[in-house]
Amino acid sequence: MKRGESMTTLRALLAAGLVIAGFGLALAKLPPPPPLDEKAKAAAEEKKAKDAAAAEAAKAAQARAEDRVAARYFAEQKAAGKTVTPPQMGPTSQAAAPAKPGAPAASKDAAKK
Numbered sequence: 001m002k003r004g005e006s007m008t009t010l011r012a013l014l015a016a017g018l019v020i021a022g023f024g025l026a027l028a029k030l031p032p033p034p035p036l037d038e039k040a041k042a043a044a045e046e047k048k049a050k051d052a053a054a055a056e057a058a059k060a061a062q063a064r065a066e067d068r069v070a071a072r073y074f075a076e077q078k079a080a081g082k083t084v085t086p087p088q089m090g091p092t093s094q095a096a097a098p099a100k101p102g103a104p105a106a107s108k109d110a111a112k113k
Helices: 002-030 038-079 091-096 107-113
Strands: none
Touching: none
16 A cells, blocks of 8 residues: 555544544433423324324235235136145235224233233
8 A cells, every 4th residue: 555545544534433423422412302291292192093093004905905916816827727726824804904892902011911
């Protein structure tokens, strides 16, 4: 290596070290977030419930789409005269369906108590 290249590398390493140290100091000086008031807690709970409902809807839509694709594949293979054995698991749309309101639901929180 030439002397000029080693000085450039040393400068780059020194600059990177200063950036990392500065970032660490900046994070160390941040105060903790203030505690949430009742209004913010209610808004957070509402957002959490809305996100969970959206995730369930997306999961159900994904399961329905997978079932449609599988049914179409089996129909096309049957029309072509090929024998295709379906997988040994049940339909995904039933597994993704929400439980009945009167049925007992097992959750992680209930298992912990």
